[in-house]
Amino acid sequence: MTSFYYEVCLLKSPLANLTYKSDDEIEPGTLVEVPLRNRKNNSPAVVVEKVEKPTFKCVEIAEITHKYYDSKMLKTAKFIALYYVCSLGEALSIYTPFYEHKEEMETKEFISNIDLSNKQQEAYEFLQNNRAGLLFANTGSGKTEIYIKTIEKHLNNDKQALLLMPEISLTPQMQKRLEEVFGDYVAIWHSKVSKKKKEKIIDDLLCGKVKLIAGARSSLFLPFSNLGLIVVDEEHDESYKSDQKPRFHTKDLSLYISKTQNIQIILGSATPSSASFHK
Structure with a gap:
Protein backbone atom coordinates (compact mmCIF):
# COMPACT_ATOMS: atom_id res chain seq x y z
CA MET A 1 0.00 0.00 0.00
CA THR A 2 1.23 3.48 -0.89
CA SER A 3 2.05 5.76 2.01
CA PHE A 4 1.87 9.54 1.87
CA TYR A 5 4.10 11.82 3.90
CA TYR A 6 3.00 15.06 5.54
CA GLU A 7 4.56 17.97 7.36
CA VAL A 8 2.41 18.80 10.39
CA CYS A 9 2.54 21.49 13.06
CA LEU A 10 1.63 20.71 16.68
CA LEU A 11 -1.01 23.08 18.05
CA LYS A 12 0.10 25.27 20.98
CA SER A 13 3.60 23.80 20.76
CA PRO A 14 6.83 25.77 20.21
CA LEU A 15 8.28 22.80 18.33
CA ALA A 16 9.16 23.07 14.64
CA ASN A 17 7.04 21.18 12.11
CA LEU A 18 7.36 17.36 12.13
CA THR A 19 6.91 14.73 9.41
CA TYR A 20 4.37 11.89 9.69
CA LYS A 21 2.96 9.34 7.25
CA SER A 22 -0.51 8.06 6.40
CA ASP A 23 -2.13 5.63 3.98
CA ASP A 24 -4.76 8.29 3.25
CA GLU A 25 -4.50 11.43 1.16
CA ILE A 26 -5.05 14.39 3.47
CA GLU A 27 -5.81 17.97 2.48
CA PRO A 28 -3.62 20.77 3.89
CA GLY A 29 -5.32 22.41 6.88
CA THR A 30 -6.89 19.18 8.17
CA LEU A 31 -6.87 18.73 11.94
CA VAL A 32 -5.30 15.39 12.88
CA GLU A 33 -4.13 13.55 15.99
CA VAL A 34 -0.51 12.36 16.15
CA PRO A 35 1.50 10.32 18.67
CA LEU A 36 4.53 11.87 20.35
CA ARG A 37 7.29 9.99 22.09
CA ASN A 38 6.91 9.76 25.88
CA ARG A 39 3.29 10.96 25.73
CA LYS A 40 0.36 8.72 26.58
CA ASN A 41 -2.26 10.65 24.62
CA ASN A 42 -2.17 11.78 21.00
CA SER A 43 -1.58 15.46 20.30
CA PRO A 44 -3.67 17.72 18.01
CA ALA A 45 -1.81 18.84 14.91
CA VAL A 46 -2.53 20.43 11.54
CA VAL A 47 -1.40 19.11 8.16
CA VAL A 48 0.69 21.82 6.50
CA GLU A 49 1.63 20.14 3.25
CA LYS A 50 2.42 16.84 1.53
CA VAL A 51 6.17 16.15 1.28
CA GLU A 52 8.51 13.65 -0.35
CA LYS A 53 9.40 10.48 1.52
CA PRO A 54 12.17 11.44 3.98
CA THR A 55 15.33 9.44 4.60
CA PHE A 56 14.29 8.71 8.20
CA LYS A 57 11.52 6.47 9.52
CA CYS A 58 8.16 8.17 10.11
CA VAL A 59 5.35 7.42 12.55
CA GLU A 60 1.72 7.04 11.36
CA ILE A 61 -0.85 9.79 11.87
CA ALA A 62 -3.18 8.31 14.51
CA GLU A 63 -6.49 9.98 13.55
CA ILE A 64 -7.84 12.21 10.79
CA THR A 65 -10.69 14.46 11.92
CA HIS A 66 -13.33 16.19 9.80
CA LYS A 67 -12.33 19.62 11.13
CA TYR A 68 -9.99 21.86 9.19
CA TYR A 69 -8.39 25.28 8.83
CA ASP A 70 -8.96 26.93 5.46
CA SER A 71 -6.25 28.32 3.16
CA LYS A 72 -6.78 31.91 4.39
CA MET A 73 -6.21 30.82 8.00
CA LEU A 74 -3.05 28.92 7.02
CA LYS A 75 -1.67 31.90 5.08
CA THR A 76 -2.32 34.35 7.93
CA ALA A 77 -0.93 31.91 10.52
CA LYS A 78 2.31 31.60 8.51
CA PHE A 79 2.56 35.41 8.52
CA ILE A 80 1.93 35.51 12.29
CA ALA A 81 4.62 32.89 12.91
CA LEU A 82 7.15 34.85 10.84
CA TYR A 83 6.27 38.38 11.97
CA TYR A 84 5.64 37.71 15.67
CA VAL A 85 8.38 35.05 16.03
CA CYS A 86 6.51 31.94 17.13
CA SER A 87 5.88 28.46 15.79
CA LEU A 88 3.19 27.78 13.19
CA GLY A 89 1.44 25.57 15.76
CA GLU A 90 1.26 28.48 18.20
CA ALA A 91 -0.02 30.80 15.47
CA LEU A 92 -2.74 28.38 14.32
CA SER A 93 -3.89 27.75 17.89
CA ILE A 94 -5.62 31.15 18.01
CA TYR A 95 -7.93 30.06 15.16
CA THR A 96 -11.04 27.93 15.51
CA PRO A 97 -11.14 24.86 13.22
CA PHE A 98 -14.50 24.05 11.69
CA TYR A 99 -16.57 21.45 9.86
CA GLU A 100 -17.64 22.07 6.30
CA HIS A 101 -21.12 23.61 6.24
CA LYS A 102 -23.51 24.39 3.44
CA GLU A 103 -24.44 28.04 3.63
CA GLU A 104 -28.17 28.69 3.59
CA MET A 105 -29.06 31.01 0.72
CA GLU A 106 -31.36 33.49 2.40
CA THR A 107 -31.64 37.06 1.18
CA LYS A 108 -32.40 39.60 3.87
CA GLU A 109 -32.50 43.35 3.41
CA PHE A 110 -31.38 45.45 6.36
CA ILE A 111 -32.69 49.00 6.79
CA SER A 112 -31.10 51.09 9.53
CA ASN A 113 -33.22 54.26 9.05
CA ILE A 114 -30.20 56.32 10.12
CA ASP A 115 -30.02 59.86 8.76
CA LEU A 116 -26.43 61.03 8.68
CA SER A 117 -25.47 64.66 9.18
Missing part, protein backbone atom coordinates in the same frame (compact mmCIF):
# COMPACT_ATOMS: atom_id res chain seq x y z
CA ASN A 118 -23.54 66.44 6.43
CA LYS A 119 -20.22 65.78 8.19
CA GLN A 120 -21.11 62.14 8.83
CA GLN A 121 -22.17 61.70 5.19
CA GLU A 122 -18.89 63.21 4.03
CA ALA A 123 -16.94 60.76 6.23
CA TYR A 124 -19.13 57.85 5.11
CA GLU A 125 -18.55 58.60 1.42
CA PHE A 126 -14.79 58.93 1.98
CA LEU A 127 -14.71 55.50 3.66
CA GLN A 128 -16.68 53.90 0.82
CA ASN A 129 -14.17 55.20 -1.70
CA ASN A 130 -11.14 53.81 0.16
CA ARG A 131 -10.39 50.22 1.14
CA ALA A 132 -8.69 51.40 4.35
CA GLY A 133 -9.62 54.50 6.29
CA LEU A 134 -9.26 56.18 9.70
CA LEU A 135 -12.44 57.59 11.25
CA PHE A 136 -11.06 60.25 13.60
CA ALA A 137 -13.85 61.91 15.57
CA ASN A 138 -14.63 62.99 19.11
CA THR A 139 -16.56 60.75 21.50
CA GLY A 140 -20.31 61.17 20.90
CA SER A 141 -19.87 62.62 17.40
CA GLY A 142 -21.61 59.67 15.69
CA LYS A 143 -18.93 57.17 14.66
CA THR A 144 -21.26 54.27 15.52
CA GLU A 145 -23.90 55.51 13.06
CA ILE A 146 -21.27 55.48 10.29
CA TYR A 147 -20.20 51.96 11.31
CA ILE A 148 -23.81 50.75 11.18
CA LYS A 149 -24.47 52.33 7.75
CA THR A 150 -21.30 50.72 6.37
CA ILE A 151 -22.15 47.33 7.90
CA GLU A 152 -25.66 47.62 6.48
CA LYS A 153 -24.24 48.18 2.98
CA HIS A 154 -21.99 45.11 3.14
CA LEU A 155 -24.67 42.82 4.60
CA ASN A 156 -27.09 43.90 1.88
CA ASN A 157 -24.41 42.86 -0.63
CA ASP A 158 -24.40 39.33 0.90
CA LYS A 159 -21.13 39.91 2.73
CA GLN A 160 -20.21 39.34 6.38
CA ALA A 161 -18.94 42.04 8.73
CA LEU A 162 -16.79 42.13 11.86
CA LEU A 163 -16.98 44.92 14.43
CA LEU A 164 -13.95 44.66 16.73
CA MET A 165 -14.24 46.44 20.07
CA PRO A 166 -12.36 46.41 23.38
CA GLU A 167 -14.13 43.91 25.66
CA ILE A 168 -15.16 46.70 28.02
CA SER A 169 -17.13 48.35 25.16
CA LEU A 170 -19.23 45.23 24.44
CA THR A 171 -22.08 46.44 26.63
CA PRO A 172 -25.75 45.31 26.60
CA GLN A 173 -26.58 48.78 25.24
CA MET A 174 -24.31 48.26 22.22
CA GLN A 175 -25.74 44.77 21.69
CA LYS A 176 -29.30 46.15 21.79
CA ARG A 177 -28.40 48.91 19.32
CA LEU A 178 -26.99 46.43 16.81
CA GLU A 179 -29.90 44.02 17.27
CA GLU A 180 -32.38 46.82 16.53
CA VAL A 181 -30.98 46.98 13.00
CA PHE A 182 -29.60 43.49 12.34
CA GLY A 183 -31.82 41.33 14.60
CA ASP A 184 -30.74 37.70 14.98
CA TYR A 185 -28.07 38.14 12.29
CA VAL A 186 -25.70 39.69 14.85
CA ALA A 187 -23.74 37.73 17.48
CA ILE A 188 -21.61 38.98 20.35
CA TRP A 189 -18.26 37.27 20.96
CA HIS A 190 -16.03 37.73 24.02
CA SER A 191 -14.37 35.75 26.83
CA LYS A 192 -17.51 35.57 28.99
CA VAL A 193 -19.56 33.78 26.28
CA SER A 194 -19.99 30.09 27.18
CA LYS A 195 -18.34 27.33 25.17
CA LYS A 196 -21.75 25.96 24.09
CA LYS A 197 -22.90 29.40 22.94
CA LYS A 198 -19.63 29.93 21.02
CA GLU A 199 -20.14 26.60 19.19
CA LYS A 200 -23.64 27.72 18.16
CA ILE A 201 -22.33 31.10 16.95
CA ILE A 202 -19.70 29.36 14.78
CA ASP A 203 -22.35 27.01 13.32
CA ASP A 204 -24.67 29.95 12.60
CA LEU A 205 -21.81 31.94 11.05
CA LEU A 206 -20.95 29.04 8.74
CA CYS A 207 -24.60 28.46 7.81
CA GLY A 208 -25.29 32.13 7.10
CA LYS A 209 -27.66 32.65 10.03
CA VAL A 210 -25.17 35.13 11.54
CA LYS A 211 -23.70 37.79 9.27
CA LEU A 212 -22.28 40.30 11.78
CA ILE A 213 -19.93 39.52 14.66
CA ALA A 214 -19.32 42.20 17.28
CA GLY A 215 -16.50 41.01 19.44
CA ALA A 216 -13.19 41.31 21.23
CA ARG A 217 -9.86 40.57 19.55
CA SER A 218 -10.35 36.76 19.38
CA SER A 219 -13.31 37.22 17.01
CA LEU A 220 -10.84 38.13 14.24
CA PHE A 221 -9.94 34.43 14.07
CA LEU A 222 -13.44 33.04 13.51
CA PRO A 223 -14.16 31.07 10.30
CA PHE A 224 -15.60 33.80 8.09
CA SER A 225 -16.41 32.59 4.58
CA ASN A 226 -17.25 35.90 2.91
CA LEU A 227 -15.94 38.74 5.06
CA GLY A 228 -16.41 42.14 3.45
CA LEU A 229 -15.73 44.59 6.29
CA ILE A 230 -13.57 44.87 9.42
CA VAL A 231 -14.18 47.77 11.80
CA VAL A 232 -11.61 48.29 14.57
CA ASP A 233 -13.28 50.61 17.08
CA GLU A 234 -11.07 52.42 19.61
CA GLU A 235 -8.10 51.28 17.51
CA HIS A 236 -5.64 52.86 19.98
CA ASP A 237 -6.77 50.61 22.86
CA GLU A 238 -4.02 48.56 24.52
CA SER A 239 -6.31 45.53 24.95
CA TYR A 240 -5.86 44.77 21.23
CA LYS A 241 -2.31 43.60 22.05
CA SER A 242 -1.94 39.97 23.10
CA ASP A 243 0.30 39.47 26.14
CA GLN A 244 0.90 35.77 25.49
CA LYS A 245 2.25 33.82 22.51
CA PRO A 246 1.64 34.62 19.78
CA ARG A 247 2.07 38.24 20.88
CA PHE A 248 0.11 39.78 18.02
CA HIS A 249 -1.52 43.20 17.65
CA THR A 250 -5.14 42.88 16.50
CA LYS A 251 -5.14 46.17 14.62
CA ASP A 252 -2.00 45.35 12.64
CA LEU A 253 -3.27 41.85 11.84
CA SER A 254 -6.61 43.32 10.73
CA LEU A 255 -4.74 45.59 8.32
CA TYR A 256 -2.77 42.63 6.97
CA ILE A 257 -5.92 40.54 6.47
CA SER A 258 -7.67 43.51 4.84
CA LYS A 259 -4.83 43.99 2.38
CA THR A 260 -4.27 40.32 1.48
CA GLN A 261 -7.97 39.42 1.22
CA ASN A 262 -9.22 42.72 -0.28
CA ILE A 263 -11.52 43.52 2.66
CA GLN A 264 -12.60 47.04 3.57
CA ILE A 265 -11.26 48.18 6.95
CA ILE A 266 -12.19 51.15 9.13
CA LEU A 267 -10.06 52.19 12.11
CA GLY A 268 -12.04 54.37 14.48
CA SER A 269 -10.96 56.45 17.47
CA ALA A 270 -11.33 59.79 19.22
CA THR A 271 -7.62 59.57 20.06
CA PRO A 272 -5.97 57.54 17.28
CA SER A 273 -2.48 56.14 17.65
CA SER A 274 0.23 58.22 16.00
CA ALA A 275 1.04 55.31 13.64
CA SER A 276 -2.54 55.15 12.33
CA PHE A 277 -2.85 58.94 12.11
CA HIS A 278 0.30 59.36 10.00
CA LYS A 279 -0.54 56.45 7.69
Whole structure:
Protein backbone atom coordinates (compact mmCIF):
# COMPACT_ATOMS: atom_id res chain seq x y z
CA MET A 1 0.00 0.00 0.00
CA THR A 2 1.23 3.48 -0.89
CA SER A 3 2.05 5.76 2.01
CA PHE A 4 1.87 9.54 1.87
CA TYR A 5 4.10 11.82 3.90
CA TYR A 6 3.00 15.06 5.54
CA GLU A 7 4.56 17.97 7.36
CA VAL A 8 2.41 18.80 10.39
CA CYS A 9 2.54 21.49 13.06
CA LEU A 10 1.63 20.71 16.68
CA LEU A 11 -1.01 23.08 18.05
CA LYS A 12 0.10 25.27 20.98
CA SER A 13 3.60 23.80 20.76
CA PRO A 14 6.83 25.77 20.21
CA LEU A 15 8.28 22.80 18.33
CA ALA A 16 9.16 23.07 14.64
CA ASN A 17 7.04 21.18 12.11
CA LEU A 18 7.36 17.36 12.13
CA THR A 19 6.91 14.73 9.41
CA TYR A 20 4.37 11.89 9.69
CA LYS A 21 2.96 9.34 7.25
CA SER A 22 -0.51 8.06 6.40
CA ASP A 23 -2.13 5.63 3.98
CA ASP A 24 -4.76 8.29 3.25
CA GLU A 25 -4.50 11.43 1.16
CA ILE A 26 -5.05 14.39 3.47
CA GLU A 27 -5.81 17.97 2.48
CA PRO A 28 -3.62 20.77 3.89
CA GLY A 29 -5.32 22.41 6.88
CA THR A 30 -6.89 19.18 8.17
CA LEU A 31 -6.87 18.73 11.94
CA VAL A 32 -5.30 15.39 12.88
CA GLU A 33 -4.13 13.55 15.99
CA VAL A 34 -0.51 12.36 16.15
CA PRO A 35 1.50 10.32 18.67
CA LEU A 36 4.53 11.87 20.35
CA ARG A 37 7.29 9.99 22.09
CA ASN A 38 6.91 9.76 25.88
CA ARG A 39 3.29 10.96 25.73
CA LYS A 40 0.36 8.72 26.58
CA ASN A 41 -2.26 10.65 24.62
CA ASN A 42 -2.17 11.78 21.00
CA SER A 43 -1.58 15.46 20.30
CA PRO A 44 -3.67 17.72 18.01
CA ALA A 45 -1.81 18.84 14.91
CA VAL A 46 -2.53 20.43 11.54
CA VAL A 47 -1.40 19.11 8.16
CA VAL A 48 0.69 21.82 6.50
CA GLU A 49 1.63 20.14 3.25
CA LYS A 50 2.42 16.84 1.53
CA VAL A 51 6.17 16.15 1.28
CA GLU A 52 8.51 13.65 -0.35
CA LYS A 53 9.40 10.48 1.52
CA PRO A 54 12.17 11.44 3.98
CA THR A 55 15.33 9.44 4.60
CA PHE A 56 14.29 8.71 8.20
CA LYS A 57 11.52 6.47 9.52
CA CYS A 58 8.16 8.17 10.11
CA VAL A 59 5.35 7.42 12.55
CA GLU A 60 1.72 7.04 11.36
CA ILE A 61 -0.85 9.79 11.87
CA ALA A 62 -3.18 8.31 14.51
CA GLU A 63 -6.49 9.98 13.55
CA ILE A 64 -7.84 12.21 10.79
CA THR A 65 -10.69 14.46 11.92
CA HIS A 66 -13.33 16.19 9.80
CA LYS A 67 -12.33 19.62 11.13
CA TYR A 68 -9.99 21.86 9.19
CA TYR A 69 -8.39 25.28 8.83
CA ASP A 70 -8.96 26.93 5.46
CA SER A 71 -6.25 28.32 3.16
CA LYS A 72 -6.78 31.91 4.39
CA MET A 73 -6.21 30.82 8.00
CA LEU A 74 -3.05 28.92 7.02
CA LYS A 75 -1.67 31.90 5.08
CA THR A 76 -2.32 34.35 7.93
CA ALA A 77 -0.93 31.91 10.52
CA LYS A 78 2.31 31.60 8.51
CA PHE A 79 2.56 35.41 8.52
CA ILE A 80 1.93 35.51 12.29
CA ALA A 81 4.62 32.89 12.91
CA LEU A 82 7.15 34.85 10.84
CA TYR A 83 6.27 38.38 11.97
CA TYR A 84 5.64 37.71 15.67
CA VAL A 85 8.38 35.05 16.03
CA CYS A 86 6.51 31.94 17.13
CA SER A 87 5.88 28.46 15.79
CA LEU A 88 3.19 27.78 13.19
CA GLY A 89 1.44 25.57 15.76
CA GLU A 90 1.26 28.48 18.20
CA ALA A 91 -0.02 30.80 15.47
CA LEU A 92 -2.74 28.38 14.32
CA SER A 93 -3.89 27.75 17.89
CA ILE A 94 -5.62 31.15 18.01
CA TYR A 95 -7.93 30.06 15.16
CA THR A 96 -11.04 27.93 15.51
CA PRO A 97 -11.14 24.86 13.22
CA PHE A 98 -14.50 24.05 11.69
CA TYR A 99 -16.57 21.45 9.86
CA GLU A 100 -17.64 22.07 6.30
CA HIS A 101 -21.12 23.61 6.24
CA LYS A 102 -23.51 24.39 3.44
CA GLU A 103 -24.44 28.04 3.63
CA GLU A 104 -28.17 28.69 3.59
CA MET A 105 -29.06 31.01 0.72
CA GLU A 106 -31.36 33.49 2.40
CA THR A 107 -31.64 37.06 1.18
CA LYS A 108 -32.40 39.60 3.87
CA GLU A 109 -32.50 43.35 3.41
CA PHE A 110 -31.38 45.45 6.36
CA ILE A 111 -32.69 49.00 6.79
CA SER A 112 -31.10 51.09 9.53
CA ASN A 113 -33.22 54.26 9.05
CA ILE A 114 -30.20 56.32 10.12
CA ASP A 115 -30.02 59.86 8.76
CA LEU A 116 -26.43 61.03 8.68
CA SER A 117 -25.47 64.66 9.18
CA ASN A 118 -23.54 66.44 6.43
CA LYS A 119 -20.22 65.78 8.19
CA GLN A 120 -21.11 62.14 8.83
CA GLN A 121 -22.17 61.70 5.19
CA GLU A 122 -18.89 63.21 4.03
CA ALA A 123 -16.94 60.76 6.23
CA TYR A 124 -19.13 57.85 5.11
CA GLU A 125 -18.55 58.60 1.42
CA PHE A 126 -14.79 58.93 1.98
CA LEU A 127 -14.71 55.50 3.66
CA GLN A 128 -16.68 53.90 0.82
CA ASN A 129 -14.17 55.20 -1.70
CA ASN A 130 -11.14 53.81 0.16
CA ARG A 131 -10.39 50.22 1.14
CA ALA A 132 -8.69 51.40 4.35
CA GLY A 133 -9.62 54.50 6.29
CA LEU A 134 -9.26 56.18 9.70
CA LEU A 135 -12.44 57.59 11.25
CA PHE A 136 -11.06 60.25 13.60
CA ALA A 137 -13.85 61.91 15.57
CA ASN A 138 -14.63 62.99 19.11
CA THR A 139 -16.56 60.75 21.50
CA GLY A 140 -20.31 61.17 20.90
CA SER A 141 -19.87 62.62 17.40
CA GLY A 142 -21.61 59.67 15.69
CA LYS A 143 -18.93 57.17 14.66
CA THR A 144 -21.26 54.27 15.52
CA GLU A 145 -23.90 55.51 13.06
CA ILE A 146 -21.27 55.48 10.29
CA TYR A 147 -20.20 51.96 11.31
CA ILE A 148 -23.81 50.75 11.18
CA LYS A 149 -24.47 52.33 7.75
CA THR A 150 -21.30 50.72 6.37
CA ILE A 151 -22.15 47.33 7.90
CA GLU A 152 -25.66 47.62 6.48
CA LYS A 153 -24.24 48.18 2.98
CA HIS A 154 -21.99 45.11 3.14
CA LEU A 155 -24.67 42.82 4.60
CA ASN A 156 -27.09 43.90 1.88
CA ASN A 157 -24.41 42.86 -0.63
CA ASP A 158 -24.40 39.33 0.90
CA LYS A 159 -21.13 39.91 2.73
CA GLN A 160 -20.21 39.34 6.38
CA ALA A 161 -18.94 42.04 8.73
CA LEU A 162 -16.79 42.13 11.86
CA LEU A 163 -16.98 44.92 14.43
CA LEU A 164 -13.95 44.66 16.73
CA MET A 165 -14.24 46.44 20.07
CA PRO A 166 -12.36 46.41 23.38
CA GLU A 167 -14.13 43.91 25.66
CA ILE A 168 -15.16 46.70 28.02
CA SER A 169 -17.13 48.35 25.16
CA LEU A 170 -19.23 45.23 24.44
CA THR A 171 -22.08 46.44 26.63
CA PRO A 172 -25.75 45.31 26.60
CA GLN A 173 -26.58 48.78 25.24
CA MET A 174 -24.31 48.26 22.22
CA GLN A 175 -25.74 44.77 21.69
CA LYS A 176 -29.30 46.15 21.79
CA ARG A 177 -28.40 48.91 19.32
CA LEU A 178 -26.99 46.43 16.81
CA GLU A 179 -29.90 44.02 17.27
CA GLU A 180 -32.38 46.82 16.53
CA VAL A 181 -30.98 46.98 13.00
CA PHE A 182 -29.60 43.49 12.34
CA GLY A 183 -31.82 41.33 14.60
CA ASP A 184 -30.74 37.70 14.98
CA TYR A 185 -28.07 38.14 12.29
CA VAL A 186 -25.70 39.69 14.85
CA ALA A 187 -23.74 37.73 17.48
CA ILE A 188 -21.61 38.98 20.35
CA TRP A 189 -18.26 37.27 20.96
CA HIS A 190 -16.03 37.73 24.02
CA SER A 191 -14.37 35.75 26.83
CA LYS A 192 -17.51 35.57 28.99
CA VAL A 193 -19.56 33.78 26.28
CA SER A 194 -19.99 30.09 27.18
CA LYS A 195 -18.34 27.33 25.17
CA LYS A 196 -21.75 25.96 24.09
CA LYS A 197 -22.90 29.40 22.94
CA LYS A 198 -19.63 29.93 21.02
CA GLU A 199 -20.14 26.60 19.19
CA LYS A 200 -23.64 27.72 18.16
CA ILE A 201 -22.33 31.10 16.95
CA ILE A 202 -19.70 29.36 14.78
CA ASP A 203 -22.35 27.01 13.32
CA ASP A 204 -24.67 29.95 12.60
CA LEU A 205 -21.81 31.94 11.05
CA LEU A 206 -20.95 29.04 8.74
CA CYS A 207 -24.60 28.46 7.81
CA GLY A 208 -25.29 32.13 7.10
CA LYS A 209 -27.66 32.65 10.03
CA VAL A 210 -25.17 35.13 11.54
CA LYS A 211 -23.70 37.79 9.27
CA LEU A 212 -22.28 40.30 11.78
CA ILE A 213 -19.93 39.52 14.66
CA ALA A 214 -19.32 42.20 17.28
CA GLY A 215 -16.50 41.01 19.44
CA ALA A 216 -13.19 41.31 21.23
CA ARG A 217 -9.86 40.57 19.55
CA SER A 218 -10.35 36.76 19.38
CA SER A 219 -13.31 37.22 17.01
CA LEU A 220 -10.84 38.13 14.24
CA PHE A 221 -9.94 34.43 14.07
CA LEU A 222 -13.44 33.04 13.51
CA PRO A 223 -14.16 31.07 10.30
CA PHE A 224 -15.60 33.80 8.09
CA SER A 225 -16.41 32.59 4.58
CA ASN A 226 -17.25 35.90 2.91
CA LEU A 227 -15.94 38.74 5.06
CA GLY A 228 -16.41 42.14 3.45
CA LEU A 229 -15.73 44.59 6.29
CA ILE A 230 -13.57 44.87 9.42
CA VAL A 231 -14.18 47.77 11.80
CA VAL A 232 -11.61 48.29 14.57
CA ASP A 233 -13.28 50.61 17.08
CA GLU A 234 -11.07 52.42 19.61
CA GLU A 235 -8.10 51.28 17.51
CA HIS A 236 -5.64 52.86 19.98
CA ASP A 237 -6.77 50.61 22.86
CA GLU A 238 -4.02 48.56 24.52
CA SER A 239 -6.31 45.53 24.95
CA TYR A 240 -5.86 44.77 21.23
CA LYS A 241 -2.31 43.60 22.05
CA SER A 242 -1.94 39.97 23.10
CA ASP A 243 0.30 39.47 26.14
CA GLN A 244 0.90 35.77 25.49
CA LYS A 245 2.25 33.82 22.51
CA PRO A 246 1.64 34.62 19.78
CA ARG A 247 2.07 38.24 20.88
CA PHE A 248 0.11 39.78 18.02
CA HIS A 249 -1.52 43.20 17.65
CA THR A 250 -5.14 42.88 16.50
CA LYS A 251 -5.14 46.17 14.62
CA ASP A 252 -2.00 45.35 12.64
CA LEU A 253 -3.27 41.85 11.84
CA SER A 254 -6.61 43.32 10.73
CA LEU A 255 -4.74 45.59 8.32
CA TYR A 256 -2.77 42.63 6.97
CA ILE A 257 -5.92 40.54 6.47
CA SER A 258 -7.67 43.51 4.84
CA LYS A 259 -4.83 43.99 2.38
CA THR A 260 -4.27 40.32 1.48
CA GLN A 261 -7.97 39.42 1.22
CA ASN A 262 -9.22 42.72 -0.28
CA ILE A 263 -11.52 43.52 2.66
CA GLN A 264 -12.60 47.04 3.57
CA ILE A 265 -11.26 48.18 6.95
CA ILE A 266 -12.19 51.15 9.13
CA LEU A 267 -10.06 52.19 12.11
CA GLY A 268 -12.04 54.37 14.48
CA SER A 269 -10.96 56.45 17.47
CA ALA A 270 -11.33 59.79 19.22
CA THR A 271 -7.62 59.57 20.06
CA PRO A 272 -5.97 57.54 17.28
CA SER A 273 -2.48 56.14 17.65
CA SER A 274 0.23 58.22 16.00
CA ALA A 275 1.04 55.31 13.64
CA SER A 276 -2.54 55.15 12.33
CA PHE A 277 -2.85 58.94 12.11
CA HIS A 278 0.30 59.36 10.00
CA LYS A 279 -0.54 56.45 7.69
